[in-house]
Amino acid sequence: xxxxxxxxxxxxxxxxxxxxxxxxxxxxxxxxxxxxxxxxxxxxxxxxxxxxxxxxxxxxxxxxxxxxxxxxxxxxxxxxxxxxxxxxxxxxxxxxxxxxxxxxxxxxxxxxxxxxxxxxxxxx
Numbered sequence: 001x002x003x004x005x006x007x008x009x010x011x012x013x014x015x016x017x018x019x020x021x022x023x024x025x026x027x028x029x030x031x032x033x034x035x036x037x038x039x040x041x042x043x044x045x046x047x048x049x050x051x052x053x054x055x056x057x058x059x060x061x062x063x064x065x066x067x068x069x070x071x072x073x074x075x076x077x078x079x080x081x082x083x084x085x086x087x088x089x090x091x092x093x094x095x096x097x098x099x100x101x102x103x104x105x106x107x108x109x110x111x112x113x114x115x116x117x118x119x120x121x122x123x124x
Contacts, residue, residue, distance in 0.1 A: 001025040001113045005095045006083070008118030011085055019080040021095030021115055026052070026076050029112065030097030033078045034058075035069065036108050037091035037120075046106035047093070058105060063089075085122045092117040098105060 007019040023030065034049035048069040049058040057069055068081040078095065094117045100110035 001027065001030055001093050002096060003113055003117045005093065005096055005115035005116035008093060008120045010121045010123065012084055013085060013124050014085045014120055015085050016081070017085065017120060018117060019082070019093055019095075019120075021080075023076045023078065023097065026097070026098045028053075029099055031076070031099050032097065032105055033043040033071070033110070034096045034098075034105065034111060035078075035080045035093055036096055036111075037089075037093045038117075042091075046108070048080060049105050060106070082120070085120075087112045087122045087124045089120060090122050092121060093120050094118075 002024045004022040011017055031052050032049055035045050035047040036044050038044040046060050050069045064085045070079045095115040096111035097113040098111035104110040
């Protein structure tokens, strides 16, 4: 399984970006596809997840109503549409795949496969 993240960049506060995570070799071991982010000096934190088999969506409270996770089955790709971006959203964003259980899907340690990360910088 390989994950390839793309779409990061520099944007002003209030702007939008769309991240993509292309998945090759997707299996049942990657039933959950998630986005995490890590800012300098901070822990890697959960942003959003999608359960491929059911389409169930999950969001961190800090991004709910601003970010939207979605998928394109035909392209085996997961997207993260980020609107109303804030400077505190600045981080490296990683896509991840795994089979956590519902109570652990927000923990990065329960994901097996990781993309290389894409930088998102929001200027004030």
